[in-house]
Each structure stands twice: as C-alpha cells, then as structure tokens.
Amino acid sequence: MKEAVRTTAGDTVGAEPLEEVVDNPSGYLLLDRGLQFRITEYVNSMYNFDFATAERGFMVMKHSYPDHPLPDFLIGLSQWWKIAPDMENERFDKRFIAYMDSSIHKAEKLIKQDPENKEAAFFLAGAHGFKGRLYSERKAWTKATFSGKNALKYLEMSRGEEELGPELLLGDALFNYFSVWIPENYPLLKPILALFPKGDKQLGLQQLEDVSKNAFYARVEAQYFLFRLYSAEEKKPYEALSITEYLHNKYPNNPYFHRFYARQLYSVGRSLDAMESSMEILKRIEAKQTGYEANSGRYAAFFVGQYYERIGQTKSAKQYYQKAIAFGEESETQESGYYLYSLLNLGKIATKENDKAAAKKYFKDVKKYAKRKHPAHQEARDFVKKNKI
Structure with missing residues (x-):
C-alpha cells in the first residue's frame, strides 16, 4: 500500500505507550x-x-x-x-x-x-x-x-x-x-x-x-x-437467544441488548425468565437509567402482562397491558404489535368479565390503529363477530 497509515511506538490512546506491533504487515x-x-x-x-x-x-x-x-x-x-x-x-x-x-x-x-x-x-x-x-x-x-x-x-x-x-x-x-x-x-x-x-x-x-x-x-x-x-x-x-444472552451479560447496561434478550426468552417460551428480565427493564425505566425509555417499556410491560395472564393473575395482567399501552402512546408507536396485542388481550379479558362496553372500546382501538391486513386487526374482527360484541 502506498499511503498506508502506520502506528508508532510513541502513539498513545488513554494508556502507556506499547511496543510497536509487528504482526500487522498491511499497516492498517x-x-x-x-x-x-x-x-x-x-x-x-x-x-x-x-x-x-x-x-x-x-x-x-x-x-x-x-x-x-x-x-x-x-x-x-x-x-x-x-x-x-x-x-x-x-x-x-x-x-x-x-x-x-x-x-x-x-x-x-x-x-x-x-x-x-x-x-x-x-x-x-x-x-x-x-x-x-x-x-x-x-x-x-x-x-x-x-x-x-x-x-x-x-x-x-x-x-x-x-x-x-x-x-x-x-x-x-x-x-x-x-x-x-x-x-x-x-x-x-x-x-x-x-x-x-x-x-x-x-x-x-x-x-x-x-x-x-x-x-x-x-x-x-x-x-x-x-x-x-x-x-x-x-x-x-x-x-438468537444465545447471542442476546451473551451480549446482555457482557454489556448489562445496554437497553437494546437487554430488550432483545427479554424478547428472545419470550419467543422460546421461557416466560418466567422473560418476565424477570422485563421487570428489571421497567425498574430501570423508572430509575431513568440511560437509554431505558418508553420503547423498551412497551416490550417489557407486554411480556410481564403475558406472564401474569398465563398463570391466571388477571388483575396484574391487566395492569401491565395498560402499562404497555401507555408506553406505546408515549413513544407514539400505536401501530406496533405489542401495543395492538395489549389492546386485544385487554378486550378478551373484558369480554370474560362481561364488561362488553370496555371490550368494545379495546377492539375498536385495535381496528383504529392496525392496518386491515395486520393479524391483530383480523383477530379483533373475528373475536367481535364470534362473541357478538
């Protein structure tokens, strides 16, 4: 290379000078x-x-x-x-x-x-x-x-x-x-x-x-x-889980890796681990830790809501689905899947609780924010038709 940049023994970057490295024949x-x-x-x-x-x-x-x-x-x-x-x-x-x-x-x-x-x-x-x-x-x-x-x-x-x-x-x-x-x-x-x-x-x-x-x-x-x-x-x-787990462990304060680690735990069915990781995300958002904000909160709150719904703790599930919706509105991501499925799940819970007025509103919001071809839109239409809401 004619004009390759080469380093010298005198170059220092935040440390004491090191001996020149000789195994870099490219000079890059x-x-x-x-x-x-x-x-x-x-x-x-x-x-x-x-x-x-x-x-x-x-x-x-x-x-x-x-x-x-x-x-x-x-x-x-x-x-x-x-x-x-x-x-x-x-x-x-x-x-x-x-x-x-x-x-x-x-x-x-x-x-x-x-x-x-x-x-x-x-x-x-x-x-x-x-x-x-x-x-x-x-x-x-x-x-x-x-x-x-x-x-x-x-x-x-x-x-x-x-x-x-x-x-x-x-x-x-x-x-x-x-x-x-x-x-x-x-x-x-x-x-x-x-x-x-x-x-x-x-x-x-x-x-x-x-x-x-x-x-x-x-x-x-x-x-x-x-x-x-x-x-x-x-x-x-x-x-994907193996990589996100490694990245989260190595860089525990990186909210992006933390969020995707929770997501991968959820995607492979490790719902308890996903819930625990998500609760940590929510705590860090509350503490205003750098990089932890509403977008991560939308993911985390949905995963926690899913966990509580699966173990039959409906009151807690509703609480966290509502949090996911609030985070979605804060980040203006109402078209996102976690926002839409939080609405959908709240509509289904309201139907089970015979609160048809609340259910109707939730399903209406799903159809308002989801494109017609979105699976959540289709599921909302089918559920409303089947249950005569």
Whole structure:
C-alpha cells in the first residue's frame, strides 16, 4: 500500500505507550493490535452505554490520529447507539451524521492516495451504510438509496482481504448476505443490485459468525446482525437467544441488548425468565437509567402482562397491558404489535368479565390503529363477530 497509515511506538490512546506491533504487515490502523489493546475499555464502555468514558477515549484517539477515519467513525458509532433504543428520538441525528461524514471525508482522502486501500473502503462502506440505516428509519428514501448504493460500492471494493483479519471480513459477510436478501425482500432495489456480483447468504452467515468470534471493532456489530437475522429471517430463535444472552451479560447496561434478550426468552417460551428480565427493564425505566425509555417499556410491560395472564393473575395482567399501552402512546408507536396485542388481550379479558362496553372500546382501538391486513386487526374482527360484541 502506498499511503498506508502506520502506528508508532510513541502513539498513545488513554494508556502507556506499547511496543510497536509487528504482526500487522498491511499497516492498517484498523488492524493494529496494540491500539486495540489500548482502547478496549472505551469500546466496551460504548456498548455498555457509558458514553462519557467511551467518547473521552475516542477524542484522545482522534487527537493522536487526526487524519484517519477510525476515530470519527467510532464517535459516530457512539451516537448510533444512543439512537438505537428509541429510533423515534432524533436528538442525536445531526451529531451522528456529522461524524460519519467526517469519517467519509478522511477515508476518501486515503483512497484517493491509494485506490487499493481496503481499509479506507471499509470505512466508506460502513459510514455510508450506517447513514443509510438512519435515513431509512427517517423515511428519507432518496438519501437512504444514495447511501445504500455507496455502501454497496465500497463493500465490493473492500472484499477479498479476509486474510488480513476479521475486521475486513465483515464487509464480505454483509455483502454476501444482503446482496441476496435485499432483492428477495425489496424488489424495487433489484436494478441497483444487478450492478454487483451475486452473493451467497449461507457463506455470509458463516463469515458473520467468524467476525463475531474473532474481530475487535466489528465483533459486536456482527453479533447484532446475527441475532437479528437468526431471529427474524433464519428462524433460529435459540441461536438468537444465545447471542442476546451473551451480549446482555457482557454489556448489562445496554437497553437494546437487554430488550432483545427479554424478547428472545419470550419467543422460546421461557416466560418466567422473560418476565424477570422485563421487570428489571421497567425498574430501570423508572430509575431513568440511560437509554431505558418508553420503547423498551412497551416490550417489557407486554411480556410481564403475558406472564401474569398465563398463570391466571388477571388483575396484574391487566395492569401491565395498560402499562404497555401507555408506553406505546408515549413513544407514539400505536401501530406496533405489542401495543395492538395489549389492546386485544385487554378486550378478551373484558369480554370474560362481561364488561362488553370496555371490550368494545379495546377492539375498536385495535381496528383504529392496525392496518386491515395486520393479524391483530383480523383477530379483533373475528373475536367481535364470534362473541357478538
């Protein structure tokens, strides 16, 4: 590589200088194990929602490597994890976009100096990809499409260097899986994907597993993709549970991992464990712990309500279904499944208690907020018809 960034024995990031690492022939900062060792505390702090510690370390790193995209990318990633528990909250959007744009700008300079720089392509793919994820959440479809196209372009450029280490393998993994998954699920994007070689979903999953076990920076992001894919796409709930349990145990203050751990416990039928984990979420919301908010509360309260209904404690079940509804209204997510099924279950309980007026209102609200093709809408219609409500 002509202009590869190399570290020296004098570089320090929140620790005493280490001897120069000699097993990094690429010269890529991303693969410098000495640097990884020095910033482990800060990366772990970010995922454990101690953002003050994480960003303090990343800013020192930015001072040490002012022209490299890695520090800006990590500070941007820190903003992303502030957004992740509640995607409706736009408070951190501008800061997130600014740092990802700065990472893109610095990576573009590196790739201009050396068009074969796989590290620069990795950061360009990652930063554009994260921006695309946020834009899609904000329904800014033109921006999302533009960012997605750039991410795919640079993912293709960063491929084929797995021998350099698992960090860069994440690009191969995501390309292999999503270049097949996107056309299957979003036919309108097929023309864009036609410009790129077709991937291999199973190989992509294997590569994600490799990254999730062996990478440093990319490990948790690979685990995030894996548990989401195993849960929603691959229908492997126990594999998803294993990952979410690991992530929750390692980063116990991360509300996103906590929420999905409770969800996976619920999905595999471990209702008591799901209830206990959910009660802890509700306690943390009440204590105003960082990142614990109404979106997590909606999940947690529903799982607790389900548990109490199953053991016949109807009064407690009603209480927590009402909490789920209140959290849904607070987060303005009335179209979500947990909100709708809380209404539906309250309607069924009211019917059993011969309170037809209350039941009628609950079922009316289900039909008000659910699209007609939503299963909750269909179930409400069928129940009302069968019970003549």
